[in-house]
Amino acid sequence: MTRNRAPDAELSTAVTRHAGFRRLFAPGEMTLGLILPLETYPTGDGIPTMQGHIDAARQAEAIGISGLWLRDIPFFDPQYGDAGQVFEPLTYIAALSTATRKIALGTAGIVLPFRDPNLLARQVATLDQLSGGRMLAGFSSGDRPREYPLFDIDFDTRAGRFRAIFDLYRRFSETQAPAYDTPHFGASPGGFDVLPKPPQGRTPALAIGRAGQDIAWIGARMEGVIVPAPAGPDLPQAVADWRAATGGIFKPYGIAGFLHLSRDRDRPFERGRAGFKTGSRSLADFMERARDAGVNHIALNPRFTTRPMADVLADLERDVLPRFPSLS
Template identity: 80%
Template sequence: MTHHSLHTADTATATARHAGFQRLFAPGEMTLGLIMPLETYPTVGVPTMAAHLDLARHAEDIGISALWMRDIPFFDPQYGDAGQVFEPLTYIAVLLSVTRKIALGTAGIVLPFRDPNLLARQVASLDQLSGGRMLAGLSSGDRPKEYPLFDIDFDRRAERFREAYDLYRQFTETPAPAYETERFGASPGGFDVLPKPPLGRTPALAIGRAGQGVDWIGAQMEGLIVPSPSEPDLPQAVADWRAASGDAFKPYGIAGFLHLSSDRDRPFERVRAGFKTGSKGLADFMERARDAGVNHIALNPRFTTRPMTDVLADLERDVLPRFPSLMERT
């Protein structure tokens, strides 16, 4: 496959000027994002999405750095989680119209299910229309039952991910590219894909490993967000990422479910796929994670048994003063 990409210097320039990237990520810093919806629904699979735009504006007002959308093509009652219900890129289009500065990202688009041409136009459009607040988190999906529904081979998802990603990059960064692919057609060149990202590149983050080696991710993408390793393993996980991602700063983020206790002093505890803690314990963990080299934590409040307004109040009081969104740089 013919491959064209921006030079490393151009990539660094794009991330250095990208408002969303700069709000979230800087060396030695830690920020807090929330995985949508902004709703707690511990006992059901589908949230109500009540007052969701008001809650998004409130999250921005108190200093949450990012809102992350999940991509769930089919609701499987056995799996039991519909995420934010709305298709993620469509939802981001609405959220960018009712917010001013909060970063909006996908965590992540299941890339093997997406047409690279359409995805390129959607992501670049959102990055343009939001003034550079769009972050393209991409994954390979983790639900084997979905793959047959698209007539796609689950066992070849990693190579399909790479081919789709390479073509997506060409469509967003190369004028009228020539390409030849196994799965997504071919072009002799001369046909352009518009719009292009406002700064030449929309930062792309791997959500999980997407079936790829860390060296490939480090060379091709602008960051990595993974389910949180156990705390003693964080320094080595970060070190492995830094070694793979080279000299340019590329952030390492962690994600998990948040079970936020009404007891603000409840000690921090690792639980399956997340954290059970009071808000002060969460802030203390974020400090330790930052010291280990982690740059961002994305939390899904679904399993908290308290109203989302209470969750946001605790975060505003005990966490965000210590871990505010980073200032956008000019």
């Protein structure tokens, strides 16, 4: 099950063979993913019930949703009022991988400055192996300054810490028995390996937001990006800037936001609370415009929809997924 590190060209090809990547991303294509929990709860304390969550994931896969994305919220802050999907994302992906067969499973994203790179490399590669190559590793720097003191980490160091941990995570994942010397994560002369390795040699990594990084750094080192959707007129330029940063290699550009899905399937598309207010037919029309601008994926969080999740899935199945099916 293990592999030595492959040359960069081979790794680039390996990513395009990755089952999760292939289901979500291809040049000129657009797919739809959902951000967990698969539950609508527009009011309350920000903590979902998580009732029937495995059945909802199976239903999302059955109707053709391309991927499920899980957020990383280490501490619940009542003032912030958002617990995400409650369950720790990597542990939850392990459970979802046994309950589903095809749907891509990704993090959106692991708060990298809080993670140990050795343990993270083992966790991600294990999930990629056990899920049959469906794991996608989305990484962020976190957007909650109040969390950083809880880890005894200076918030202002997050960008540099992100880069250092990512580089060491990749070295552990893709290099056999690497030598390293770091100020925070120990040192090794080599000879000690980190197992397992990803099944294709590399688990695709995506930046969730900019993670405090220059776009050129992300474009050179990661396999894609998912960001809050820029305003409509700015979208083509944002995609063009990303393409320029990737050196001519196809690396997907995705957008994300909360979904307020109306009962009126033709309700005009408009921006809402950190996302979109729309009917399902209008959502499909927006996705077509976004695809024409170069966007490859949209990840939607249905939390603020004031309708049952079953109705949301039914509308997506009827009006959106026939136009934007999963790719493989």
